[in-house]
Amino acid sequence: MEAGIIKFFSHLEDSHLAKWTRTAVKVLQFMVVDKENPNSILNMVTKSRENARSVQDHITKELWQCSQ
Numbered sequence: 001m002e003a004g005i006i007k008f009f010s011h012l013e014d015s016h017l018a019k020w021t022r023t024a025v026k027v028l029q030f031m032v033v034d035k036e037n038p039n040s041i042l043n044m045v046t047k048s049r050e051n052a053r054s055v056q057d058h059i060t061k062e063l064w065q066c067s068q
Contacts, residue, residue: 006030011038 006027007014034040052059052067 030037030040032041035042037043049067052064056064
């Protein structure tokens with residue numbers, strides 16, 4: 001099941017999925033904090049902050065504050 005979740009939420013090819021052992025901790029680390037996974041929560045938050053910073057003059061004060 002974990003390999004299916006990782007495949008759905010990542011950019012990894014089938015050959016790279018084989019290295020994952022079936023542990024929930026590794027799956028969660030990959031999905032939440034892995035800097036190599038462009039779809040990790042950490043990377044998504046970082047990207048959204050960068051995007052908000054680039055359009056700061058065009059978004060509301062409240063939206064800017066929420067992103068920081």
